[in-house]
Amino acid sequence: xxxxxxxxxxxxxxxxxxxxxxxxxxxxxxxxxxxxxxxxxxxxxxxxxxxxxxxxxxxxxxxx
Numbered sequence: 001x002x003x004x005x006x007x008x009x010x011x012x013x014x015x016x017x018x019x020x021x022x023x024x025x026x027x028x029x030x031x032x033x034x035x036x037x038x039x040x041x042x043x044x045x046x047x048x049x050x051x052x053x054x055x056x057x058x059x060x061x062x063x064x
Contacts, residue, residue, distance in 0.1 A: 004028045008053060010046075011038035014037050019046065029033050 009015040010031040029046040051058020
């Protein structure tokens with residue numbers, strides 16, 4: 001699949017389940033993270049963008 005899915009809140013309980021499902025279904029995933037270390041479980045399988053929803057630069061990077 002060539003679609004890229006952007007996820008916020010991926011380190012939480014529901015977000016983690018969503019990330020697992022998206023990866024299992026073959027999607028490429030980008031996740032917005034204030035603390036990228038919380039995403040070690042998906043190391044190398046998703047792209048991490050450091051930032052928060054109130055950071056316009058991070059949102060631009062997430063959408064790129």
